[in-house]
Structures are given as structure tokens and as C-alpha cells.
Amino acid sequence: MAEITYLEAIREAMWEEMERDPRVLLLGEDIGVYGGAFKVTQGFLERFGRERVIDTPISEEGFTGVAIGAAYMGLRPIVEFQFIDFIANAFNMITNFAAKSRYRWGVGVPLVLRGPTGGGVRAGPFHSQNPEMHFVHTPGIKVVVPATVHDAKGLMKAAIRDEDPVLYLEHKYLYRRIKEELPREDFVVPLGQAIVRRTGSDIVLITYGAMLYVALEAASSLEREGIDLEVIDLRSLVPLDRETILASVRRVNKVMILHEDTRTGGMAGEISALINEEAFEDLDGPILRITAPDTPVPYSAELEDAFIPQVADVIDAARRLAAY
Amino acid sequence: MPQMGESIAEGTITKWYKKQGDRVERDELLFEISTDKVDTEIPSPAAGVLAEIRVGEGETVPINTVVGVIDGEGAGTPSQSTSSWTEKLPAVSPESTAAPKTPASPSRQARPTTAGGPPRSSPLVRRMARERNIDLSTVEGTAAGGRISKKDILTVLNTAETPTAVAPPPREAGAVPVETPPPAPAPAHAGRVHSEPMSVMRRSIAEHMMLSRRTSAHVSTVWEADMGSVEKVRREYGGRFEKEEGVKLTYMPFFVRAVLHGLKAYPILNSSVDGNNIVYKRDLNIGIAVALDRGLIVPVIHRADEKSFLGLQRVVDDLATRAREKKLRPEDVQGGTFTITNPGPYGALFGTPIINQPQVAILGVGAIHKRPVVVNDAIAVRSMIYLSLTFDHRIIDGAVADQFMAEVRKRLETWDERIL
Numbered sequence: 001m002a003e004i005t006y007l008e009a010i011r012e013a014m015w016e017e018m019e020r021d022p023r024v025l026l027l028g029e030d031i032g033v034y035g036g037a038f039k040v041t042q043g044f045l046e047r048f049g050r051e052r053v054i055d056t057p058i059s060e061e062g063f064t065g066v067a068i069g070a071a072y073m074g075l076r077p078i079v080e081f082q083f084i085d086f087i088a089n090a091f092n093m094i095t096n097f098a099a100k101s102r103y104r105w106g107v108g109v110p111l112v113l114r115g116p117t118g119g120g121v122r123a124g125p126f127h128s129q130n131p132e133m134h135f136v137h138t139p140g141i142k143v144v145v146p147a148t149v150h151d152a153k154g155l156m157k158a159a160i161r162d163e164d165p166v167l168y169l170e171h172k173y174l175y176r177r178i179k180e181e182l183p184r185e186d187f188v189v190p191l192g193q194a195i196v197r198r199t200g201s202d203i204v205l206i207t208y209g210a211m212l213y214v215a216l217e218a219a220s221s222l223e224r225e226g227i228d229l230e231v232i233d234l235r236s237l238v239p240l241d242r243e244t245i246l247a248s249v250r251r252v253n254k255v256m257i258l259h260e261d262t263r264t265g266g267m268a269g270e271i272s273a274l275i276n277e278e279a280f281e282d283l284d285g286p287i288l289r290i291t292a293p294d295t296p297v298p299y300s301a302e303l304e305d306a307f308i309p310q311v312a313d314v315i316d317a318a319r320r321l322a323a324y
Numbered sequence: 325m326p327q328m329g330e331s332i333a334e335g336t337i338t339k340w341y342k343k344q345g346d347r348v349e350r351d352e353l354l355f356e357i358s359t360d361k362v363d364t365e366i367p368s369p370a371a372g373v374l375a376e377i378r379v380g381e382g383e384t385v386p387i388n389t390v391v392g393v394i395d396g397e398g399a400g401t402p403s404q405s406t407s408s409w410t411e412k413l414p415a416v417s418p419e420s421t422a423a424p425k426t427p428a429s430p431s432r433q434a435r436p437t438t439a440g441g442p443p444r445s446s447p448l449v450r451r452m453a454r455e456r457n458i459d460l461s462t463v464e465g466t467a468a469g470g471r472i473s474k475k476d477i478l479t480v481l482n483t484a485e486t487p488t489a490v491a492p493p494p495r496e497a498g499a500v501p502v503e504t505p506p507p508a509p510a511p512a513h514a515g516r517v518h519s520e521p522m523s524v525m526r527r528s529i530a531e532h533m534m535l536s537r538r539t540s541a542h543v544s545t546v547w548e549a550d551m552g553s554v555e556k557v558r559r560e561y562g563g564r565f566e567k568e569e570g571v572k573l574t575y576m577p578f579f580v581r582a583v584l585h586g587l588k589a590y591p592i593l594n595s596s597v598d599g600n601n602i603v604y605k606r607d608l609n610i611g612i613a614v615a616l617d618r619g620l621i622v623p624v625i626h627r628a629d630e631k632s633f634l635g636l637q638r639v640v641d642d643l644a645t646r647a648r649e650k651k652l653r654p655e656d657v658q659g660g661t662f663t664i665t666n667p668g669p670y671g672a673l674f675g676t677p678i679i680n681q682p683q684v685a686i687l688g689v690g691a692i693h694k695r696p697v698v699v700n701d702a703i704a705v706r707s708m709i710y711l712s713l714t715f716d717h718r719i720i721d722g723a724v725a726d727q728f729m730a731e732v733r734k735r736l737e738t739w740d741e742r743i744l
Contacts (some may be wrong), residue, residue: 221599224539281451
């Protein structure tokens with residue numbers, strides 16, 4: 001079987017689920033005739049028709065509300081945000097309605113919210129953000145961040161089959177940059193399961209999304225200095241796989257957390273607090289965060305590179321922590 | 325403890341030139357240190373009386389550790405009449421040695437160890453000490469700032485795995501298992517032996533050699549060269565050279581020159597591996613291994629290709645002299661891009677040297693011997709030498725290595741007095 005890209009894995013997952021389950025449908029801006037801004041949904045309109053591939057007006061709150069209503073009525077909508085930055089326009093619908101529905105009325109909202117996240121492609125402050133923490137902080141929504149082609153497909157399938165709203169954050173930098181050959185048979189990556197991508201004995205580096213590649217590159221570079229990194233790819237931020245995190249911390253005893261999102265109120269702080277509460281006496285050094293600074297994503301290439309954590313930042317932090 | 329080079333984490337005091345209570349002038353030699361990179365003498369930063377020696381001879385401490393206290397005079401200290409020098413030391417109060425209120429972050433600079441008070445450690449170390457009944461004040465901390473790390477306590481546990489060691493208390497049910505230390509190796513010191521700690525330099529060499537063996541794919545190739553033309557130049561022009569320039573004409577500049585030609589023709593031998601990249605270096609910085617009675621050091625001729633023959637000879641002499649006198653500066657031993665080592669003086673035909681990381685090749689120069697060789701189908705007596713090159717097969721293939729060696733040999737065999 002041929003290798004496919006991360007973008008193609010997302011497309012395949014949606015396609016196969018739409019073939020399998022007639023309740024699954026797509027909504028979003030320019031996803032039908034145009035095939036989506038990044039061409040993720042190219043060909044869907046022709047195959048599945050206008051009733052299941054719906055081009056919407058430019059109104060995120062409107063079409064997210066429509067999707068929630070459709071989910072109430074028994075359908076399983078997938079909503080595309082052309083850039084995930086504009087999910088902010090649908091914040092009320094997602095946090096006050098979709099997230100709370102099961103708690104208030106016992107009615108689940110099987111809804112997938114997906115869109116391109118993250119920077120590194122010189123797209124500036126409105127098209128490069130990482131909005132995961134707004135939703136990680138909202139009880140009732142699951143948040144997944146696939147880093148590999150395999151996980152892009154498996155997590156999308158798991159998200160579509162879940163009975164509650166799932167925010168699916170696909171990294172636009174990875175769309176066409178990574179390829180992988182996938183199993184022919186149907187598979188899912190269960191929500192809430194992290195994976196150890198590299199075992200090591202000196203420092204655990206916890207990360208997710210496109211930063212996985214920064215982490216792995218830093219790890220192979222540090223190996224030559226005799227610093228052995230374990231790398232955990234979280235895959236799901238909610239539910240968070242506490243067991244995998246804590247097991248590594250208890251074995252390795254030093255921790256760094258890396259993410260592309262900004263620092264304050266970021267996932268790194270949350271995980272750090274978790275480790276502090278659950279595994280304080282397993283720590284042989286302070287928990288270090290490697291994150292973007294607390295600013296909007298800069299437009300200029302040089303500034304964006306300074307903003308997004310780089311391999312050198314990880315190496316620098318690892319050297320300090322290893323010597324501690 | 326001053327930082328001699330950015331990668332240096334610790335240093336050993338090898339000698340104090342002053343005793344406690346001695347008077348010392350500014351810039352007068354105060355003590356001597358040995359580090360991974362250099363051994364050097366440290367002049368006094370101030371005039372006054374050496375009030376206290378905190379780190380004695382033979383002790384190894386992290387950089388920036390206070391090793392002694394000079395009781396300054398005249399420098400704005402009107403309290404000359406105070407009863408003793410101790411009153412002028414920064415007070416070590418219980419507050420200042422207690423755990424900091426804000427979480428400590430690993431600073432880029434090591435902190436000095438606190439005098440007295442509980443040793444700095446980590447939550448993990450304190451738990452392990454509690455569970456295994458270890459008194460932390462007896463554990464030597466080797467992490468930044470003298471902190472006791474997991475590694476240090478594992479070392480103690482390993483050492484304590486002798487029959488007399490107290491059995492650890494049974495772990496409470498549900499307690500998290502700590503990493504079990506690997507079983508202690510069988511003692512290597514049975515019978516009539518005496519054991520002594522390795523010097524800083526010895527440990528550094530040991531680590532560096534093992535790192536290199538783990539890093540590179542070492543392959544050696546051995547060549548033979550006829551040193552007749554070099555010997556002729558030395559024989560006929562050596563005397564004049566020494567008289568005019570004041571330095572003896574040795575073999576080393578000839579080898580350096582030959583290597584420079586080789587490196588220019590085959591620049592991959594002057595490179596490094598960085599991940600999946602090969603980093604070619606424009607500067608040709610040739611390291612010369614110098615054997616010392618206490619170990620080995622590799623001072624570097626920076627930009628050797630920009631030097632005249634005389635210049636090379638002077639630098640070689642200067643570096644070798646200062647290496648033996650412990651006067652090398654940190655920059656003298658940094659930045660090498662290719663190394664020449666010389667196993668010849670004691671009679672070795674050739675060696676298979678270990679690459680000096682992060683370089684990718686090293687040339688070993690054997691002893692020059694007169695040997696019968698076949699020249700034009702006749703047996704002739706020639707001054708021959710074996711040259712061995714160890715190269716990193718990750719990026720250098722045998723063909724390139726041998727072409728390099730052919731170039732080196734060609735140069736060595738065809739030189740005349742014009743090289744001077």
C-alpha cells in the first residue's frame with residue numbers, strides 16, 4: 001500500500017466514516033465546490049452530495065449552532081474551521097451549548113470540530129494560533145492533537161465515533177510534510193491515550209502536535225552528548241493520559257514540557273501541576289517548560305522562528321536540567 | 325573556581341601557593357588548578373591576607389565555588405579593627421541556608437555550595453534517602469552547585485551493596501518503586517593492590533575516548549613514506565635555520581604542512597557530523613597531541629594554513645612548551661578540526677589512534693627507521709616511516725581516506741628547501 005500524507009489521512013478517515021455511517025456529514029466554508037482551503041475535502045461533494053457536504057456562509061457561530069442542532073437530531077456532523085483561529089467566533093456555541101448539553105439535559109452532542117492549527121508557515125497572527133487551552137479549560141469537550149499520519153486517521157475515526165464533542169486540531173505545517181504507510185484494515189486510536197515515542201533514562205520530554213518532531217530531533221542530538229531523552233506524545237489533551245505521564249516521571253525523575261502554544265495558562269503548566277501533586281517525591285529537578293512566549297504569533301519569518309520553540313531551545317533546557 | 329572554557333563544569337585545586345594567614349598581592353600567584361581542558365595558575369584577584377582556604381589541595385569543586393577568602397584592606401573597609409576576619413564573611417544564617425521559598429530553577433551558573441546547613445538535593449533524593457536510611461550529609465553532591473542528584477545517591481547505594489550494608493527497610497505497600505540500582509560489579513580489587521582516584525585529566529580522557537568509540541565508526545589505514553627528502557632538508561638547512569631563526573627545525577611542521585595539503589584536497593577530512601548533516605570547516609585548525617607525564621593534551625594550531633613554515637615551527641614549540649608547563653589557555657585547546665598524534669618517539673611502528681571528537685580523522689605518525697626497500701629493482705637503505713590514519717567511516721569511505729594519504733605521502737616525499 002502506498003504512503004499517504006497527514007492531510008490524506010484526515011481525508012481518508014472522514015471518507016471511510018461517511019461511507020460506513022450515513023449520519024456523518026460535513027459543514028464549513030468552501031468545503032464543497034472548492035474542496036476546502038487546504039483541499040482536505042476535495043471530491044466529497046461529488047461523492048456524497050449537497051445534503052452531506054454543506055457549504056456555509058462565513059458565520060462560524062451560525063454553522064456551529066446548526067451542527068449542534070443536527071447532532072441533537074441524531075446526525076454526526078464534522079465542522080471545518082477554515083483556520084482554527086476563527087473558532088473564537090463559535091466560542092459561545094461550543095462552550096455554552098455543545099460542552100454542557102450532556103450535563104444539563106443528558107443529551108450528547110456527537111460533533112467533531114476540526115481545523116488547521118499552529119504556525120511555522122509565515123501566516124501571521126490570525127492564521128497561526130493554537131487555541132487548545134480555551135477548550136481544554138472547558139469541561140465537556142475532548143481535545144485531540146495528532147502528530148503522525150497514523151494518529152491523524154485513527155484519532156479522526158475515534159472522534160467521529162465518540163458520543164460527545166471532540167475538538168480535532170490538525171497541524172497545517174504537517175499537512176503535506178509527513179508521509180506514512182497505513183494498515184489497510186479499519187483502525188482507531190482511542191481518545192485519551194498518550195504514547196512514548198522514544199524511551200530514555202535522563203529526562204522525560206512531554207509534548208504534542210508538530211513539536212513532536214522538534215522533540216525527537218533534539219533527542220537524537222542530545223544522545224550524542226550522553227543525555228538520554230524519553231519523549232511522550234500526548235495525542236489527547238482531554239482526556240489526559242495521566243498514567244503514561246506519571247509512569248515515565250516515576251522512572252526517569254526529570255521532566256520538560258514542550259509546546260508551540262503560548263506559555264501562561266498553557267498545557268505545560270497544567271501537566272507540571274499534575275506531576276507536582278502526584279509525583280513530587282519522584283522529582284530530581286524542577287519541571288521546565290519550553291513554550292512560545294506570551295505574545296501573538298509574529299508575521300515576520302525571523303520573529304516567528306524566535307517565537308516557536310526550536311530544537312536549540314530544547315537542547316539548551318535539557319543541558320541545564322541534566323546538570324541540575 | 326574560575327570557569328576555564330564554556331564547557332567546563334568543575335576544577336581541582338592542585339596547589340595553594342599561599343598558606344592561610346599569608347599576605348598576597350594583587351596578581352600574585354595564589355593557587356593552581358586542573359580542569360578537563362587545562363591546568364593553569366590563578367593569580368590573586370585582590371591584595372590582602374588569605375583569610376581562609378575553603379577548598380584544599382586535591383579537592384574537586386564545581387565552577388564558581390568560593391575556594392578561599394581574601395581579607396581585603398584599604399578597599400573601603402574601615403572596620404579594620406573588628407575582632408576577626410570571620411565577621412566580615414557573609415553571614416550564614418539559618419534563613420539563608422534553608423530551602424528557598426520560591427522554587428529553584430536550574431540557573432545557567434552553578435551556585436556555590438552553602439557552608440553548613442542541609443545539603444541541597446531534590447524531593448526524589450530526600451525520599452530515597454529516607455527509604456534507604458542514608459544520611460544526606462554524608463553524600464557528595466556532584467550536580468550543579470554541589471547539589472545531590474539521583475545519580476549521586478545511586479552511587480552511594482551501589483557502593484553500599486557490600487555484605488555489611490544495612491538492608492533497606494521494607495517498602496510500604498503501594499509505595500512507588502524507585503529505580504533499582506544495577507547490581508554492583510564484582511570488586512576489581514581482590515588481592516595485593518592499591519587503588520587511587522583518577523585525576524581530573526585522566527577521567528576526562530577516559531570519558532572522551534569512550535565517547536569517541538561510541539560515536540564514530542573507526543577504521544584505520546596504514547601507509548609508508550620515504551622521509552629521505554625531509555631528512556635532507558633538515559640535514560642541510562637545519563643548522564642555518566636554527567641559527568637564523570632561533571628555533572630548532574623539527575619534523576612536525578613538515579607533517580602539518582603535508583596534512584594541510586591533504587585537507588585542502590579532501591575537505592571532508594576536516595569536517596564534523598551534525599545529525600544528518602556534514603559540516604565542512606573552513607578553518608584548518610590542527611591539533612597536536614602532546615604526551616605529559618600526567619596524561620595527554622591536544623593543543624591546537626589555529627588556522628595553520630595561514631602560517632609560514634617558520635610560524636608553524638614556532639607555534640608547535642610554544643604549544644608543546646606551555647603544555648608541559650601547564651600554561652595553556654582554554655582557547656589553546658579548543659576548536660581543533662584535525663589531529664596529529666605521534667606514537668613514534670618510543671619506537672612504535674604505527675598506532676591506530678582514536679578520533680578526537682567531534683573531528684572525523686586523526687593521523688598517527690610512527691617512528692622513522694632505516695629500512696631496506698626496493699628501489700628500481702635494487703635494495704636500498706631508506707629512512708622510512710609508517711603513517712596511520714584513523715577515519716570515521718560514517719562519512720569518509722576508504723577510497724577518500726587513501727587518496728588523502730596519497731597526497732600526504734606525495735608531499736612528504738617531494739619536499740626540498742623551498743618549503744622553508
